[in-house]
Amino acid sequence: MNTVLDISNKNIPGSDVPAQSEGPIQYVNELTTLNLGPTHPATHGIFQNILQMDGEKIVSAEQTVGYIHRAFEKIAERRPFYQITTLTDRMNYCSSPINNMGWLMTVEKLLGITVPKRAQYIRVIMMELARIADHLICNGILGVDTGAFTGFLYLFQERENIYEIYEEVCGARLTTNMGRIGGMERDLSPEAIRKIRAFIKRFPAVMQEFEKMFNRNRIFMDRVVDVGPISAERALSYGFTGPNLRAAGVDYDVRVMNPYSSYEDFEFDIPVGKSGDTYDRFMVRNEEIWQSLRIIEQAIENLPEGSYYADAPEYYLPPKQEVYKNMEALIYHFKIIMGEIDAPAGEVYHAVEGGNGELGFYLISDGGRAPYRLHFRRPCFIYYQAFPEMCKGTTLSDAIVIMSSLNVIAGELDA
């Protein structure tokens, strides 16, 4: 029997709607509702997509956010500035040093502290290492999602080495809490420098091997070329930034447009893609890894001498020895720990090029010990809005690939 089916009523599986209208007879396959996530091994995090499937094709997608919302912006309103660093760790946990530094630079902007060159260079090194780690995860997992596990395993060994460098610089691997307001918590130790140099030496071979495996591999290219393209215009109107926007051909990079932390001192290119499809995103990230390596090389070679923290005794903890001998230092120690720093009232916005795009911090201070209001501009949240548009009309397996190439990270999506 020929029937005209109303799609909206067919969302409930098994409901049969009898013919209601006359006119031309349409055949519409039965739509299936598919919950992709919240706990699905291919979503790399806790987010849900409610897909309407026509066979293997995606007719529409609806995304749900908030599964790991932890109210960071609200918590931040009750926390002294130095404790908020620990909250930023947990946003994009693949590149927490960038988040830490971004937040610290925001506070320094509010307080008007100039950080010495050495600290800025150390920060650049750590941020670029974090970017490499972030891109390694994204591209490695893109390989896994297309069925190539090998590259992922070999890359993760290098990510492990990056984490060992973090360990030597700040004492932790994932939730780094790196840096302090006014500089770094400690200087780069000789061991840390040795490890960074060893990394620079060893890493290119591993990366070349990975690129050899993937970049021109027909099997991989068939899976990613022209999958999930987004035009530069659409990407811009969504508010895309970072590698996903550059893949669409716009060479926007916060490090170049609004240099912070001495990025103007370094030579590097901005890789761009052509049509913003998954292959472009993959290639842009690969090239960014090389560019980050270039920046680290320059920074470690030209690491300036000098202090690793600013001369700002009201905001930067004095050394412990001073605290015992010196009354002033003791008072500052207590004031800083108790959060009683005199932050001026005002508004600042500071953006850094995060692992995933422009990571912005919008801070309003009313002069108290904690922010009056703090907003994180989280690139993942923006990318995820575009996901339904990008996966419409593709197959389920492509949707997984698109999501992993957008590098949506649940911690940053929900904050």
Add this chain to the structure above:
Amino acid sequence: MQLTNRSKQVSNKEMTLAEKMYLPAIAQGLAITIKHFFQKKPTIQYPEVKRYLGPIFRGHHVLKRDEEGRERCTACGLCSLACPAEAISMVAAERKKGEENLYREEKYAAVYEINMLRCIFCGLCEEACPKQAVYLRHDRFVPVFTERDQVIYGKDRLVEQLDDRYVRTGSEVRATPTEPTLSRSAT
């Protein structure tokens, strides 16, 4: 769209004839895998083999004693104030006569508890302590727990034992590194 003069086109989607064939790619991939068979294994056989951890690694908390074995903590509460996770709580008490060999200061922590389920090992307590009393050991992890009543660490588990003193290289919080050790040494 070009905004700067530093952009660099990296994507080329045209495949050459050689690239269009599947077989070479498969052989290439297999070759890489086989090559890795004969390379050094990165796997560490934990717990038989333990990895070197940096001298500033943030692990298990310890409440230090001074050279004479007296507890250093004076229950000033700065550590619990600095703790972003609100994991530390304490009850202060006054030192009585005859207890001078137990407590260094006139006020001490009668109860000192860290909730390890809340703690995020950020190290801010160590930085906050004006008495160099609380440290995060670089040589020990907090063990896995399975029951909720195991997670609150009291003084019995935090204060360092006299026969198991913790020495951090360098006397202050900003630790100086030990000499370069191989990253993967067996201990």
